[in-house]
Amino acid sequence: MSEIGTEANPLRVAIVGAGPTGFYTAEQLFKQKQVEVEVDMFERLPTPYGLVRYGVAPDHQKIKSVTRIFDRTARRPEFRFFGNVELGQDITVDDLRRHYHMIVYTTGAQTDRSLNIEGENLKRSHSATEFVAWYNGHPDFRDCDFDLSVTRAAVIGVGNVAVDVCRILSRTPEELAKTDIADYALEALRESNIREVYMLGRRGPAQAAFTTPEIKELGEMEGSDVWVLPDEAALDPLSEEALADSADRATTRKVEIIQSYAEEPPSPKQKRLIIRFLVSPTAFIGNDDGEVVALELMKNELYRTDAGTLRPRATGETEILPVGLVFRSIGYRGVPLPGVPFKESWGVILNETGRVINPDSDEPVTGEYTAGWIKRGATGVIGTNKPDAAETVEAMMEDLAGGRHLDPEAPGADAARQMVAAKKPDYFSYDDWLRLDEIEVARGEELGRPRVKFVTVEEMAEALERS
Amino acid sequence: MKIRRLLATKGREVITIGPEQAVRDAVALLAEHNIGALVVVDDGGTPVGIISERDIIRRAASSETLFDELISDLMTRDVITGVPQDDVYSVIHTMTEKRFRHLPIVDEGQLIGIISIGDVVKAQRDTYRGEIDTLETQIMADEA
Numbered sequence: 138m139s140e141i142g143t144e145a146n147p148l149r150v151a152i153v154g155a156g157p158t159g160f161y162t163a164e165q166l167f168k169q170k171q172v173e174v175e176v177d178m179f180e181r182l183p184t185p186y187g188l189v190r191y192g193v194a195p196d197h198q199k200i201k202s203v204t205r206i207f208d209r210t211a212r213r214p215e216f217r218f219f220g221n222v223e224l225g226q227d228i229t230v231d232d233l234r235r236h237y238h239m240i241v242y243t244t245g246a247q248t249d250r251s252l253n254i255e256g257e258n259l260k261r262s263h264s265a266t267e268f269v270a271w272y273n274g275h276p277d278f279r280d281c282d283f284d285l286s287v288t289r290a291a292v293i294g295v296g297n298v299a300v301d302v303c304r305i306l307s308r309t310p311e312e313l314a315k316t317d318i319a320d321y322a323l324e325a326l327r328e329s330n331i332r333e334v335y336m337l338g339r340r341g342p343a344q345a346a347f348t349t350p351e352i353k354e355l356g357e358m359e360g361s362d363v364w365v366l367p368d369e370a371a372l373d374p375l376s377e378e379a380l381a382d383s384a385d386r387a388t389t390r391k392v393e394i395i396q397s398y399a400e401e402p403p404s405p406k407q408k409r410l411i412i413r414f415l416v417s418p419t420a421f422i423g424n425d426d427g428e429v430v431a432l433e434l435m436k437n438e439l440y441r442t443d444a445g446t447l448r449p450r451a452t453g454e455t456e457i458l459p460v461g462l463v464f465r466s467i468g469y470r471g472v473p474l475p476g477v478p479f480k481e482s483w484g485v486i487l488n489e490t491g492r493v494i495n496p497d498s499d500e501p502v503t504g505e506y507t508a509g510w511i512k513r514g515a516t517g518v519i520g521t522n523k524p525d526a527a528e529t530v531e532a533m534m535e536d537l538a539g540g541r542h543l544d545p546e547a548p549g550a551d552a553a554r555q556m557v558a559a560k561k562p563d564y565f566s567y568d569d570w571l572r573l574d575e576i577e578v579a580r581g582e583e584l585g586r587p588r589v590k591f592v593t594v595e596e597m598a599e600a601l602e603r604s
Numbered sequence: 605m606k607i608r609r610l611l612a613t614k615g616r617e618v619i620t621i622g623p624e625q626a627v628r629d630a631v632a633l634l635a636e637h638n639i640g641a642l643v644v645v646d647d648g649g650t651p652v653g654i655i656s657e658r659d660i661i662r663r664a665a666s667s668e669t670l671f672d673e674l675i676s677d678l679m680t681r682d683v684i685t686g687v688p689q690d691d692v693y694s695v696i697h698t699m700t701e702k703r704f705r706h707l708p709i710v711d712e713g714q715l716i717g718i719i720s721i722g723d724v725v726k727a728q729r730d731t732y733r734g735e736i737d738t739l740e741t742q743i744m745a746d747e748a
Binding site for chain 2: 199200202203205206344379382383385442443444445446447448480483485487488489490491494496499512513514516517518519520521522523524525528
C-alpha cells in the first residue's frame with residue numbers, strides 16, 4: 138500500500154460529534170502541512186455545533202458567533218458532515234474502522250453529575266442540562282415539562298450553566314422574545330409565576346466558578362434584582378488571605394461585584410435573584426404527591442487542603458429553604474460510547490493526551506483518539522477545546538509518522554458515503570444544514586429575532602421538502 | 605479548574621517505587637518513563653514519600669555508593685499530597701510558594717496520580733489560550 142497522507146491517498150479521519158471540539162479538531166487537521174487529510178464528521182443530531190446551538194444561552198448570541206469559524210472549516214472540499222447519524226445506533230465503531238485510518242471521539246459531556254442526596258429524583262427536581270436543552274430547542278428535550286406555576290425556584294451550583302438558568306428564569310418575556318429561545322419555552326416562561334430564584338454555592342464568593350462578566354450581567358436584568366446576604370458576601374479570613382496572597386485581580390473584581398449586590402436590598406416590586414454562599418443541599422423535601430417543596434441546606438465553612446485549595450466543610454447548622462422547583466447544576470458528565478473504553482469514575486474516555494487507552498493492556502488503541510470534554514471532563518470556555526484538540530492532533534500526527542493507524546478495507550470517500558447512505562438514508566449533509574440555517578434566520582428576521590429554530594427532526598426534514 | 609481534569613488525560617499508570625528498593629531502580633524508572641519524580645509507596649500502596657531527580661543529584665554530589673543506597677534514605681518524607689478536588693490555581697500557587705515540582709494525588713487514601721509543575725503550567729496556558737481565543741472571536745463578531 139502506498140504512503141498515507143498524499144493527495145492520491147489522503148489520511149481519512151472520522152470525527153464523532155459536531156460540537157466545538159469536533160470542529161477545532163478538523164481545523165487543526167487541516168492546518169498541519171505534513172499530510173493531506175480528509176475529514177468526515179458524524180453527528181447524532183441533524184444540525185452541527187453541539188452546545189453552541191443547544192447549550193449556550195439564547196441571550197448570549199455573541200458567543201454563538203464562533204460558528205462562523207466552524208463554518209469556514211465545514212466549507213472546505215475535504216470536509217463532509219453526516220448529521221442524524223448516531224454511533225452505536227445507526228453505525229458502529231467497526232463500520233468506521235472499515236473506512237477510516239483514524240477515529241476521533243468528540244462527543245462532549247451530555248449528562249449531569251448527580252448530587253447523591255435524598256429526594257434528588259422527586260418531581261419538580263430537574264437537571265439543569267435538561268432545562269437548558271429544552272429552552273434551546275434540542276429535539277430530544279422538546280417534550281420535557283417544567284412546572285413554572287410555583288413562585289420560588291433554586292438552582293444548585295454557581296457555574297456558567299447555573300448562571301444561565303438563573304438568568305433565563307429571571308428575565309422578562311420581552312427580553313427573552315429578542316433571543317432565539319425555543320418558541321414553546323418562550324410561551325411557557327411568559328406564563329411563569331416564579332418570583333424568587335436562589336442560586337446556591339457550596340463555597341464563598343472568592344471560589345465561585347462563574348466569571349466576572351456573567352455576575353455583572355445578572356445585575357443588569359430588566360425585571361429582576363440581585364441580592365446577596367451581607368454575611369455571605371463578606372470573605373472569611375482564609376479567603377481574604379488567599380486572595381491577598383494571589384493578587385488575582387479578576388477574582389478581586391468578582392468579589393467586589395458580589396459585595397455590591399449585598400448593599401441594596403431588592404425592591405419588593407421586582408422579581409429577585411438571591412445568590413447564596415457556603416450552603417450545601419443535604420436533602421430534598423417532598424410533599425405527599427412526591428413534589429419538591431423545600432431543600433434542606435447545610436451551612437459550610439472553608440478549610441485549606443494541603444495543596445492550598447479552600448474546600449467546604451459542614452458546620453452542622455442547617456436551614457430549610459422553601460422552593461417548589463429545583464435545577465441541579467453541579468457539572469456535566471460524559472456518556473460512554475458503545476465499544477469505546479470509558480473511565481466511569483470521571484465520566485471520560487480513558488486516554489493519554491488524547492490517545493484512547495485499552496483498559497486491559499494500558500496501551501493505546503490503534504487509530505482511536507478523543508478530544509474535548511469527553512477527553513478531559515467538562516471544564517473551560519468554548520475556546521479551551523482548541524488547544525485540547527491541538528494536543529490530540531499532535532498525537533495523531535506522531536502516530537501516523539510512526540505507522541500506527543488503522544488499515545481500512547475501503548478507505549475511499551465514496552465507499553464511506555455509501556456505507557452511511559445504506560445505514561441511514563435520511564442523513565443530513567452540510568448543505569442541508571446551510572439550507573435549514575437560512576430558513577431559520579429568515580423566520581427570525583420577520584420577528585426581530587436572531588432565528589426561529591426548528592425543534593424536531595421531522596420539521597427539519599419537512600423544511601427540506603423531503604418526503 | 606480541578607486537578608481531576610489534569611489527571612483525566614494522563615492514562616491510568618502511576619509509576620511508584622518501594623522504600624526498600626535501590627536508587628539504581630529509581631534511576632531506571634525515571635529514565636524509562638521520562639519523568640522527574642517517583643512516589644514511594646509501602647506494601648499497602650499508601651504513599652510514604654517522594655523521590656525526585658533533584659534528591660538523587662544532590663546525594664550524588666557527596667556519595668560514591670549512590671546507586672546502591674535505599675530509596676528510604678533519600679526520599680522526602682513529609683510529602684504534600686493533593687486531592688482530585690483541588691483547584692489548579694491553588695496548586696500552582698502552593699507549588700511556587702513552597703518550591704516543589706510534583707504533587708501526588710490521593711483519593712480516599714489511594715494514590716491515583718501525580719501532577720507535575722509542567723502539567724499545571726500547561727493547564728493554565730491552555731486555559732488562557734482558550735479564553736483569549738473566545739474573546740477574540742467575540743470581538744471579531746462585533747466588528748463584522
